Amino acid sequence: MxxxxxxxENESQDPNKSPSGLRILWKEIVRDKLALFSLLLLVVIIIxxxxxxxxxxxxxxxxxxxxxxxxxxxxxxxxxxxxxxxxVFGQLIIGTRNSLSIGILVTLIxxxxxxxxxxxxxxFGGHTDNxxxxxxxxxxxxxxxxxxxxxxxxxPSYTILAFSLIMAAFSxxxxxxxxxxxxxxxxxxxxxxxxxxxxTSNMKIIFRExxxxxxxxxxxxxxxxxxxNIGLESGLSFLGFxxxxxxxxxxxxxxxxxxxQTLEYxxxxxxxxxxxxxxxxxxxxxxxxxxxxxxxxxxxRG
Amino acid sequence: MWKFIIRRLIITFPQLIVLSVLIFLMAQAMPxxxxxxxxxxxxxxxxxxxxxxxxGLNDPWHIKYADWVGGVVQGDFGDSFRFKxxxxxxxxxxxxxxFWLAVVTLIFTYIIAVPLGLLSGRYNDTxxxxxxxxxxxxxxxxxxxxxxxxxxxxxxxQLGWFPTSGSVSPGLEPGSLExxxxxxxxxxxPAISMAxxxxxxxxxxxxxxxxxxxxKEFIVTARAKGASEARVYNKHILRNSLLPIAAFFGYExxxxxxxxxxxxxxFGYPGMGQLFLESINLRDYSVVNAIVLLFGSxxxxxxxxxxxxxxxxxxxxxxx
Numbered sequence: 117m118x119x120x121x122x123x124x125e126n127e128s129q130d131p132n133k134s135p136s137g138l139r140i141l142w143k144e145i146v147r148d149k150l151a152l153f154s155l156l157l158l159v160v161i162i163i164x165x166x167x168x169x170x171x172x173x174x175x176x177x178x179x180x181x182x183x184x185x186x187x188x189x190x191x192x193x194x195x196x197x198x199x200x201x202x203x204v205f206g207q208l209i210i211g212t213r214n215s216l217s218i219g220i221l222v223t224l225i226x227x228x229x230x231x232x233x234x235x236x237x238x239x240f241g242g243h244t245d246n247x248x249x250x251x252x253x254x255x256x257x258x259x260x261x262x263x264x265x266x267x268x269x270x271x272p273s274y275t276i277l278a279f280s281l282i283m284a285a286f287s288x289x290x291x292x293x294x295x296x297x298x299x300x301x302x303x304x305x306x307x308x309x310x311x312x313x314x315x316t317s318n319m320k321i322i323f324r325e326x327x328x329x330x331x332x333x334x335x336x337x338x339x340x341x342x343x344x345n346i347g348l349e350s351g352l353s354f355l356g357f358x359x360x361x362x363x364x365x366x367x368x369x370x371x372x373x374x375x376x377q378t379l380e381y382x383x384x385x386x387x388x389x390x391x392x393x394x395x396x397x398x399x400x401x402x403x404x405x406x407x408x409x410x411x412x413x414x415x416x417r418g
Numbered sequence: 419m420w421k422f423i424i425r426r427l428i429i430t431f432p433q434l435i436v437l438s439v440l441i442f443l444m445a446q447a448m449p450x451x452x453x454x455x456x457x458x459x460x461x462x463x464x465x466x467x468x469x470x471x472x473x474g475l476n477d478p479w480h481i482k483y484a485d486w487v488g489g490v491v492q493g494d495f496g497d498s499f500r501f502k503x504x505x506x507x508x509x510x511x512x513x514x515x516x517f518w519l520a521v522v523t524l525i526f527t528y529i530i531a532v533p534l535g536l537l538s539g540r541y542n543d544t545x546x547x548x549x550x551x552x553x554x555x556x557x558x559x560x561x562x563x564x565x566x567x568x569x570x571x572x573x574x575x576q577l578g579w580f581p582t583s584g585s586v587s588p589g590l591e592p593g594s595l596e597x598x599x600x601x602x603x604x605x606x607x608p609a610i611s612m613a614x615x616x617x618x619x620x621x622x623x624x625x626x627x628x629x630x631x632x633x634k635e636f637i638v639t640a641r642a643k644g645a646s647e648a649r650v651y652n653k654h655i656l657r658n659s660l661l662p663i664a665a666f667f668g669y670e671x672x673x674x675x676x677x678x679x680x681x682x683x684x685f686g687y688p689g690m691g692q693l694f695l696e697s698i699n700l701r702d703y704s705v706v707n708a709i710v711l712l713f714g715s716x717x718x719x720x721x722x723x724x725x726x727x728x729x730x731x732x733x734x735x736x737x738x
Contacts, residue, residue, distance in 0.1 A: 254433050257433070257672060257721045258437070258714055258717065259710075259714060260676065261675075261679055262675065262710055265679075265694075265695075266444055266706060266710060267444075269701075270447050347559075348561075350561065351561055351563050351680065354563050354680075355679070356699070370564065373567055373571075374684070379570065380571070380575040383571075390567065390568065393561065394559075394560060394564065397559045397560070397561070398556065398559045
């Protein structure tokens with residue numbers, strides 16, 4: 117909504133100006149009802165989850181209560197309890213918050229590195245590009261999940277930051293490849309040549325001139341990456357290589373389903389988390405896809 | 419073309435070397451060494467030190483690396499401290515299980531991808547196409563492990579159509595027909611779950627490939643000559659679009675490896691992925707290193723294979 121009013125102001129200032137990147141993105145989302153719905157749903161989920169988790173006490177929720185093991189959903193526990201008698205609903209809220217936060221953190225770290233890598237490779241081209249791309253190829257072939265798991269198990273002090281750095285270390289390649297191909301096109305354009313002639317330093321051209329020009333591509337890719345990273349984090353937590361158990365994530369709740377009894381008879385423990393992950397990933401992706409269409413004028417609906 | 423293949427091979431060797439160095443360094447960072455868990459706690463430190471000297475554990479790292487690589491090339495990955503047996507023997511049975519899981523998954527991947535891609539591309543922008551595209555869209559956003567859990571819950575537990583864990587029913591004689599049927603039965607649900615998710619990118623690729631090819635001039639020519647629709651699709655378009663897809667299977671290896679870790683864990687299927695997770699939880703690092711090295715090399719060689727096949731069928735993509 118804020119963005120909308122901002123755009124209205126722009127409009128009133130100069131009606132002949134061609135629409136800005138952000139405005140095109142916004143228009144595309146409004147046109148695509150599914151994306152708009154997804155965006156609203158996401159906003160609601162985020163406000164709800166972060167809001168409620170302010171009231172909830174994480175320590176209290178993760179405290180084991182042996183008198184309330186595996187209780188079915190009731191008035192006291194809306195979604196029942198797990199094998200430690202812990203409230204599933206509370207874990208779901210805190211888990212969603214943790215999963216979202218870590219997803220955003222990993223996306224930002226891998227994004228910053230991937231964008232810098234891609235811009236430098238694409239901008240300089242030639243041998244620099246060639247050798248950098250060979251490094252990227254190598255990382256992209258490696259079985260990502262396995263290496264992340266191994267690194268997580270050998271890292272000496274295991275913290276949330278270490279976890280995000282390890283995840284980011286193996287997930288920057290996609291965005292780097294995309295940004296690089298865009299930078300290769302961009303560097304041939306007149307404004308870059310003109311800036312070079314004026315004697316602007318390469319780094320300044322790359323990060324102050326080229327990067328803002330491909331910002332919409334960056335936003336799109338980061339959005340789509342966010343969806344992927346939420347899935348990856350919950351997958352790792354599911355296998356037991358995410359957060360420790362006293363910091364629940366959506367994957368932690370799903371990992372209880374590796375117990376056949378839980379999977380078969382106690383759907384309330386894992387099914388809500390599964391649905392929530394699917395809803396989150398699909399919504400983020402819907403928004404991302406609408407944004408992606410917006411960056412390609414031929415595919416726009418609006 | 420030979421030039422390309424040689425260039426591609428020259429890239430592959432450093433990749434394998436870097437992978438082995440990476441795993442070696444990881445192994446060095448892991449706690450414990452070949453003597454941990456093997457030596458009697460009553461053995462005095464002096465004798466332990468002698469043993470370490472004899473086994474070369476005090477050598478500088480480059481000699482250790484050379485020793486290790488020398489062993490690996492001959493198929494010697496050391497001993498598993500959990501099973502007290504050579505890693506190679508331990509892996510044998512697991513590799514066979516994972517291999518069959520991968521093969522059946524690949525077969526299902528293509529069985530699903532080809533007809534869906536064809537229909538979707540041929541009748542694009544119809545209801546049929548949009549439902550197939552909808553499936554690929556949702557499949558793309560769904561994490562494999564959630565889908566596999568839900569499949570296991572519905573078809574394994576609620577409906578009881580498939581066995582819920584293991585690779586074969588107990589008590590059957592190896593080699594008998596029942597044994598083989600039971601093996602296949604255990605494979606079916608994990609393989610279908612994995613294929614249904616991993617196939618979506620192939621479906622999308624095939625669809626866009628066919629939509630593109632449909633408007634090419636040689637297709638217009640074929641139609642102008644009076645070729646029937648069936649002939650245009652089966653002879654002209656399919657041949658053009660299927661080859662790249664067949665060549666992709668090398669790239670799929672990386673995806674299959676990630677998939678097996680999750681799927682084997684969920685379906686309790688005793689393959690490499692499950693062994694990897696067990697070993698890492700029990701800190702059985704010689705097994706972990708062997709599996710990472712094997713899977714990493716498989717992924718690198720798979721990509722090499724796909725690149726070579728693709729360069730043969732499509733000369734445009736040869737790197738310089």
